[in-house]
Amino acid sequence: MADSRASSERPRPFLGIHMKCCNVYIRAYRSRTEPAYVGWCPRCGARVHVPIVRDGGSTDRFFSAY
Template identity: 55%
Template sequence: MSPEKENLESKKFLGIHFRCCNVYVRIYKSKEGKSYRGQCPKCGKRVDVPIGEGGVSSRFFEAI
């Protein structure tokens, strides 16, 4: 396995189902480490999931 692929697989992510286009993607932590950021690969809708106290342990979500 290439070092790039190995690094990507070890990164923490959230699974997001974009209902707008019925697609599933992984989103990763921002460079600042304060949120998970990503976008729908079809329509470009963006999501920003903050990281903080009082959060949830779930790793999979739906974006409406």
């Protein structure tokens, strides 16, 4: 079956987050409406919001959230 995405479309950026509340791993994807990465715990619904900053940020791609 053919992929429905256009071949020029790039993968959506994400951060890997270990949600310590329920000990699960999620991908927090870049928001289309604000400069941040956003995700939710699939078990308890806890929200994670990681703002994108120009200066003083991190180059890490994996984090833990409590």
